[in-house]
Amino acid sequence: MSILSVQSVSKSYGSVAALQAVSFNLAAGFxxxxxxxxxxxSTLFQVLTGLFAPDQGEIVLNGLNIKHNLPAALAQMGVVFQQPALDLDLSVQTNLNFHGKLHGLSNSNIKARSQAVLAQLALTELANQTCRRLSGGNRRKVELARALMTEPQLLLMDEATVGLDPASRASLLTYVHQLCDQQKLCVLWATHLIDEAENAQQVLVLHKGKLLAQASPAQLIAQTATSSLLEAFFQLSGETPGVEAKLARL
Amino acid sequence: MATRHWPALVAICQRETIKFWHQRGRLLSALVRPALWLVVFAAGFQNIFGVSIIPPYETYIEYQVYVVPGLLGMVLLFNGMQSSLAMVYDREMGLMRLLLTAPQPRWFLLFSKLVAGTLLSILQAYAFLALCALFQVDLPWLGWVFVLPALTLAGLMLGALGLLLSVSIRQLENFAGTMNFVIFPMFFISTALYPLWKLQESGATWLYYLASFNPFTHAVEMIRFALYGQLNLLSSLVVLGALGIFFLLAVWGYDPQRGLIQRTRQA
Incomplete structure (x- = not known):
């Protein structure tokens, strides 16, 4: 059953087409x-979260058209932005409290849910720490905890591992995969790193604002008659080795 | 409505208050500025600015007394701009996205920010009134109560102006210039430091008209009358109208269909 439906969404900045008739459907899964x-x-995420309005197209989350029911749709979304969005001067718990109240949760609900997500992410001991004192990895975990405490149906992770060391990156990725399996979440994980896409249920290949493919990694490799997801990506996008080198550096 | 929106309003007010508490220097600087005007400027110009009997005053008053409503307005004006600066900072730090992706109507989120900023404005205005009492400025004690609605309305109007300005300011670095083009003209071309008739008397007719149309003038006059338990209806209506216009324009500016966010490219 489809949780998120994106149909023919386009978005331009002046003469630059950032998204061109992007369409896809997502059910529970990674x-x-x-x-x-x-x-x-990032433009797609900003459109999905209502920060930008698309020039054309329709986005429906669990039957809610976000153009007409944005607050109700946002109540079902958890978002971790590419740019960290924690109030560094406040404690972990205060950041979570603030977010819970923005979502209209009661104090008792906030307490119960924040305790649960902090425990899940092994952050309980850091609850009263000021966010400024946390490592980059733990800050990201707090942002994930914050996104999860409202029990979303759709979790949007916009290059959430940027700036993390390899161990923290792997740990976050593994945790989100586990969440997906346990809670039947729909997770859309934006990345430019091939290895983060390799274990996904499906990969959506976005290039120059166009959605080139939506299939499992194995299907993409088979469809393009290549031997790896990286090669499949190049095949699909028609990118040059220069870009390959650039991606390899990343 | 109350069950879903109320916690968000409370949360935004709490966050602003906590941040204000962490920045204790902010209260000090908010008080030092008008205090200098009250103690130094007003003392220096005591005998230069003769203020005749004009409503709401029933007798001759000291210049210090005349200038207090203007300085209260100054406190509100600076805090309104400070709130706007905080919006720009939040946008640069990414915190604004968190706010704007909360499941609340956008106008309500902006209104909550406005209420939070106004609460801080009122707090600072009363701190300044306490300072006035310390310097034995002769103000009616009941005025402390009567002035609350006027401070609230003026604080909301100036906060809405700050909100509106934050729409078009992309970076913190641009903010100082904008403040100079807004705060100083608004403050000086108003009745904060001298009554309107003084401008007319000195032949500065165009300044007189500018000051007459300046919403800050009306905020100051509304406060001045309220301190003496009187309602200045015209000024109150002008401030209310300006509040409506500034807030609606700010909501429009933050509308993803048309406003600032639509114009900002972040691919």
């Missing part, structure tokens, strides 16, 4: 949105 920098991933 989906990687794969594309190089500038592919339109």
């Amino acid at each position: 989906y990687a949105l794969l594309g190089p920098n500038g592919a339109g991933k």
Whole structure:
């Protein structure tokens, strides 16, 4: 059953087309949105969260058209932005409290849910720490905890591992995969890193604002007659080795 | 409505208050500025600015007394701009996205920010009134109560102006210039430091008209009358109208279909 439906969504900045008639449907599961920098991933997330309005197209989350029911749709979304969005001067718990109240949760609900997500992410001991004192990895975990405490149906992760060391990156990725399995979440994980997409249920390849493919990693490799997801990506996008080198560096 | 929106309003007010508490220097600087005007400027110009009997005053008053409503307005004006600065900071730090992706109507989120900023404005205005009492400025004690609605309305109007300005300011660095183009003209071309007739008397007719149309003038006059338990209806209506216009324009500016966010490119 489809949780998120995106139909013919386009978005331009002046003469630059950031998204061109992008359409896809997502059910519960882990989906990687794969594309190089500038592919339109962040624009797509901003459109999905109502920060930008699309020029054309329709987005429906669990039957709610976000153009007409944005607050109700946002209540079902958890978002971790590419740019960290924690109030560093406040404690972990205060950040969570603030978010819970923005979502209209009662104090008792906030307490119960924040305790649960902090325990899940092994952050309980850091609850009263000021966020400024946390490591980059733990800050990201707090942002994930914050996104999860409202029990979303759809979790949007916009290049959430940027700036993390390999261990923290792997740990976060593994945790989100586990969540997906346990809670039947729909996760859209934007990344430009091939290895983060390899274990996804499906990979959505976004390039220059166009959605080139939506299939499992194995299907993409088979369809393009290549031997790896990286090669499949190049085949689909028609990118040059220069870009390959750029991606490899990333 | 109350069950879903109320916690968000409370949360935004709490956050602003906590941040204000962490920045204790902010209260000090908010008080030092008008205090200098009250103690130094007003003392220096005591005998230069002769203020005749004009409503709401029933007798001759000291210049210090005349200038207090203007300085209260100054406190509100600076805090309104400070709130706007905080909006720009939040946008640069990414915190604004968190706010704007909360499941609340956008106008309500902006209104909550406005209420939070106004609460801080009122707090600072009363701190300044306490300072006035310390310097033995002769103000009616009941005025402390009567002035609350006027401070609230003026604080909301100036906060809405700050909100509106934050729509078009993309970076913190641009903010100082904008403050100079807004705060100083608004403050000086008003009745904060001298009554309107003084401008007319000195032949500065165009300044007189500018000051007459300046919403800050009306905020100051509304406060001045309220301190003496009187309602200045015209000024109150002008402030209310300006509040409506500024807030609606700010909501429009933050509308993803048309406003600031639509114009900002972040691919």
